[in-house]
Amino acid sequence: MKRGTNSLEVKKLNRNRVFRYVHSQSETSMPDISSALDISGPTVLTIINELKSAGVVKEVGELKSTGGRKAKAIASVRDVRYAVGMDITKNHVGFVYTDLDRKALEHERIRKPFRYEELYFQELAELLREFIVRNRIPEEKIEGVGIALPGIVDRQKNLLTDSHVLGIKEVSMEKWAAYIPYSCELLNDANAAAITEDVCCKRYDSNMIYLSLSNSVGGAVIFADEIKSNGGTEVSTENASMYMGNNWRSGEFGHMVIHPEGKMCYCGKKGCLDAYCSASNLAKLEDGNLRAFFEKMESGREEYRQLWNEYLSDLSIAVDNLRMCFDCEVVLGGYVGNYMGPYIGQLKDLVANKNIFGGSGEYVRVCGCREEASAYGAALYQIEKYISKI
Incomplete structure (x- = not known):
């Protein structure tokens, strides 16, 4: 019974590996799949036929011959779902x-x-x-x-x-x-x-902290290698897993205290990051219009510039704390992250001054996806x- 179950799981795993490999290529061949995944030719043939029957891969002609019989070109059906x-x-x-x-x-x-x-x-x-x-x-x-x-x-x-x-x-x-x-x-x-940042915008396969700076502050912890902990990594992408915590509350960075006994946060604590670095702290000067805040600041409004400098100073404390905890890249997203590009150098200087291990703050960057x-x-x-x- 155990042997049969294991055999079935191996078959499922190999089928998924084959599909993912085919899907990662514009087109490929069965010999290439066999070589890349170290799976026997007959097994690859069986799996490809199953995937073709399921409608998720198809033959798309023949690959260029390097001598001998041309191999059939195989590709995934990308609009199947x-x-x-x-x-x-x-x-x-x-x-x-x-x-x-x-x-x-x-x-x-x-x-x-x-x-x-x-x-x-x-x-x-x-x-x-x-x-x-x-x-x-x-x-x-x-x-x-x-x-x-x-x-x-x-x-x-x-x-x-x-x-x-x-x-x-x-x-x-x-x-x-x-x-x-x-x-x-x-x-x-x-x-x-x-997930968007990890799948579509990640520059390399590594751990990542995503810090969302919207009308509330939150985030996520992405591990390149899956970490198991009491149900903690149910949300996964192809090459990484999101650490969800024991109670599905991981990434609540907005409630890290950066100023003990500071501003009151909506959660009831004082000095939370959310009380200082939510987008609404900036947008409140323009009736909730964040774009107008940055436009007015760039036009020379000193009050706006001062508030922004305070914002960056507070944000640098949080970024440095995250770096000390996780020792990985910190990506800034959310409403404010969308406007951070021109100011990322200033923020890097601030976090570099706090980093006891040196460096130029190169580990912090702006999110790659800015729309939806x-x-x-x-x-x-x-x-x-x-x-x-x-």
């Missing part, structure tokens, strides 16, 4: 869709203030339907919908346990998906954005789940 990601914020809903190629095929952001009412959930489903129709996404090929939310999400229960931004607690996936005719899953918005990163990551999560089952 699609996934849609939604990002729910206090005032907007963002949409992204992708296929197995993992590229954002279209994105959209619609102003839609959140209301905890049945009508809102109905309207949410209608906006999703309109997005699908507008982009001519084949409904029968939609694998699922990922819903990114600002708050703590228990992935095991598919439950939004608490969202200060939306002002709600204990809202199940069934509530969000009541009018959506597809499989749905909830993700924390910072976690979803970190959370919605995109929620869609990517659905695609990765599909690929993992092949």
Whole structure:
């Protein structure tokens, strides 16, 4: 019994390895697959035939011959499945869709203030339907919908346990998906954005801390090699895993205290990072318009420049703390991260002065995806789940 189970698991693993290898190439051949994965030719042939029958790979002609019989060219079917990601914020809903190629095929952001009412959930489903129709996404090929939310999400229960931004607690996936005719899953918005960064924007295969600087401050911990801990790494990408913690609360960087007995945070503690480095601390000078804040600052408004310098100083404390804890790259995302590019040199100087191990602050950088990163990551999560089952 044990031997049969192990044999079945090995077969599943090899099938998934073969698909992922084919998917990583524009086209390949069975001899190349066999050589790259150290799997026998007959086994590769069997697996490829299974994948062809499943409709996830196909023959696309012949490879150029280097002598002898030409090998058949094999490629993955990248439009066999699609996934849609939604990002729910206090005032907007963002949409992204992708296929197995993992590229954002279209994105959209619609102003839609959140209301905890049945009508809102109905309207949410209608906006999703309109997005699908507008982009001519084949409904029968939609694998699922990922819903990114600002708050703590228990992935095991598919439950939004608490969202200060939306002002709600204990809202199940069934509530969000009541009018959506597809499989749905909830993700924390910072976690979803970190998936986007890891899959699409990561410069090299390494550990990463994603620090989301939006109207609340959060983040995610990405390990290049899977770390097991009491249910702690359920959210995974192809080459990395997200550490979720024992209680699904990892990455709550906004509640690290950077100024003991400082400003009051909404959580009830004093001196939390969120109280100093949320985007709203800057945008409050322009009635919530963050873009206007940076425009006014660049036009020479001294009050704005002073606030920004204080912001960077506080942020540098947090970045240095994260570096001391995790000794890896720190990526800045969220609303403020989108504007950080011109100022990253200034921040690097500040963190370099704090780093007891020296260096120039090279480990901190701005996120690569600046548009609908959370919605995109929620869609990517659905695609990765599909690929993992092949």
